[in-house]
Amino acid sequence: MNPxxxxxxxxxxxxxxxxxxxxxxxxxxxxxxxxxRPHTELEQKLVKEGWVxxxxxxxxxxxxxxxxxxxxxxxxxxxxxxxxERVED
Numbered sequence: 043m044n045p046x047x048x049x050x051x052x053x054x055x056x057x058x059x060x061x062x063x064x065x066x067x068x069x070x071x072x073x074x075x076x077x078x079r080p081h082t083e084l085e086q087k088l089v090k091e092g093w094v095x096x097x098x099x100x101x102x103x104x105x106x107x108x109x110x111x112x113x114x115x116x117x118x119x120x121x122x123x124x125x126x127e128r129v130e131d
Contacts, residue, residue, distance in 0.1 A: 067131035068120045070104035078123040081105055087126055104129060 081098055084105055088095060092112030099106040104120040111117055120129045 068104065068129055069131075070101075070120060070122050070129050071124070072103050073122075073124040079126055081123075084121055084123075084126045 081100065084107070085095055085098060088107065088109065093107075094110040095107060096110070097108040100123075101120075103123075105123050105126075107117075107119045107121060109117060109119065121127065122129055
């Protein structure tokens with residue numbers, strides 16, 4: 043493998059490992075998609091509480107939120123899509 047290809051392979055491996063460790067322990071309860079509340083409702087709730095939302099994603103069982111908390115901490119947080127309660131690891 044040439045040095046450039048090896049470099050990109052190492053970056054790809056590191057990036058995938060970082061993603062796996064970022065939220066490996068968080069387990070949201072499994073709910074049917076029909077019971078999920080809209081992600082916009084979660085966004086409105088968090089903004090009202092003082093969060094600054096950078097990005098929101100849906101996983102198989104959670105809403106994943108990249109944001110600043112009211113006290114200014116940058117976080118990756120997970121929320122139950124049915125109850126909109128934060129799920130901690």
